[in-house]
Amino acid sequence: MTVSRSKPVIPIVAAPASEQTISLYQKTSKVYPRSVSGYFKNWRWFMIWATQLVFYGLPWLQYGGRQAFLLDIDTHRFYLFGLVIFPQDLFYLAMLLIICAVGLFLFTAVAGRLWCGFSCPQSVYTEIFLWMERRIEGDRLARQKLDAQPWGLRKTGLKLSKHSVWLGFSLITGLSFVGYFTPIRELVTDLTQWQLGGWSCFWLGFYSLATYGNAGFLREQVCKHMCPYARFQSAMFDNHTLIVAYDSARGEPRGHRAKGQDYQSQGLGACIDCSICVQVCPVGIDIRNGLQYECISCGLCIDACNDVMDKMHYPRDLIRFSAAGATDQHALSSHLLRPRVLIYSSLFVLMIAWLGYGLLHKPDFKVDIMRDRNILYRETSQGIENAYQLHLTNATEHRESYQLRAIGLDGLQIESEQTLTAQPTEEVLVPMSLLAPAGNQRGSQRIQIEVTALSSGEKVSTDSTFYQP
Structure with missing residues (x-):
């Protein structure tokens, strides 16, 4: 079958090799990203608003008279709206982490580093800090001139204003982060009354300073040198992965020319060598040099180049x-059905369904029974007695009573209390003794302890062993 080719293939080439000596102690040049508007810039800000509304708003949501989403460190409880998850439920956390990993593999195989460009906290907060910086100090050229000027009253005032806003925003970010682990309403009250606990104070300061340092100063250096994703991403790329690419066949050779001039008659390419694509890049790379590991696939260079092409009356998508392996939209969509993507997608959907099913059918209480290791069995006038410790966890937020029953052996009965009451989210550890007639059976026998919630009728059973002489 012949596939029509409406667009030429963009060759993905490595950066040209050139010999140069770079000192290991050379100071890194500061990147001054230029402001740009366009399709990908709008999507970027949409994702910033979406992620930050969730991050800052979720701790304030209330459910059933408590914080809806809370990782309570003090009580070792994870409150997720109507669910209460205990440390014994680490299975759910492990499944969530695996889902995130498979999702990252899937999105990277399909569209490269979209996570880095649109949702990564480092990219999101760097963009927010850059917006504050532009509002106070101006755009790229104004910031460069300001940094080159000697210190004076104006420069000191602008810098103090910028860093004050940065620190204030970082403090709010740190407070929201700690609010996921300590009830945020109590946290704010303690903060206003200067009664913060030691650990809350430490993590509030740590996360605030981390936000301030990473987004205000380190910025692209985190993506280049600290983030491991930039290093192993190439293992998940193939010829069908979407990346930001420069069409060198159409753009080269570069050269300046008058607006609307026929560049082909002069032996030039579509690229006018304005370097705006480099100026808007938040990591300071030149995408015209080919695919580079620093590229975070934010698409800002595409918006900048399309704007220049529109002004020059040239076709768009010189950078796109x-x-x-894709030459047109039909071929590009067909690459989504390749085996790697299908396997990742299947695993992603199946694990989400498995996790959802597990959470929806999670039992309202947990039961565990442990034998008393001090004595194997005890012979009494009524029969053979075995001692145990019953551990029951009430995973609901209401008071519950439970009925205990022992099964699996003729004449087996519970000699201790047969009814147990637990407060909301309480863990109860009680002694329990079982009695069986003497001479019934010998040796060890498998038994079950069945626990029934009286309000809901839900039953949970756990296995143990009963010893006889």
Whole structure:
């Protein structure tokens, strides 16, 4: 079958090799990203608003008279709206982490580092801090001139204003972060009354300073040198992965020219060598040099280049999201059905369904029974007695009573209390003794302890062993 080719293939080439000596102690040049508007810039800000509304708003949501989403460190409880998850439920956390990993593999195989460009906290907060910086100090050229000026009253005032806003925003970010682990309403009250506990104070300061340092100063250096994702991403790329690519066949050779001039008659490419694509890049790379590990696939260079092409009356998409093996939209969509994507997608959907099913059918209480290791059995006038410790966890937020029953052996009965009451989210550890007629059976016998919630009728059973002489 012949596939029509409406667009030429964008060759993905490595950066040109050139010999140069770089000192290991050379100071890194500061990147001054230029402001740009366009399709990908709008999507970027949409994701910033979406992620930050969730991050800052979720701790304030209330459910059933308590914080709806809370990782309570003091009580070792994880409150997720109507669910209460205990440390014994680490299975759910492990499944969630695996789902995140598979999702990252899936999205990277399909569209490269979209997570980095649109949702990564480092990219999100860097963009927010850059917006504050532009509002106070101006755009790229104004910031460069300001930094080059000697210190004076104006420069000191602008810098103090910028860092004050940064620190204030970082403090709010740190407070929201700690609010996921300590009830945020109590946290704010303690903060206003200067009664913060030691650990809350430490993590509030740590996360605030981390936000301030990473988004205000380190910025692209985190993506280049500290984030491991930038290093192993190439293992998840193939010829069908969408990446930001420069069409060198159409753009080269570069050169300046008058607006609207026929560049082909002069032997030039579509690229006018304005370097705006480099100026808007938040990590300071030149996408025209080919695919580089620093690229976070934010698409800002695409918006900048399309704006220049519009002004020059040239066709758009000199820089665009493209795959090395795709030549048109039909071929590009067909690459989504390749085996790697299908396997990742299947695993992703199945694990989400498994996790959802497990959470929806999670039992309202947990039961565990442990034998008393001090004595194997005791012979009494009524029969053979075995001692145990019953551990029951009430995973609901209401008071509950439970009925205990022992099964699996003729004449087996519970000699201790047969009814147990637990307060909301309480863990109860009580002694329990079982009695069986002497001479009934010998040796060890498998038994079950069945616990029934009186209000709901839910039953949970756990296995143990009963010893006889």
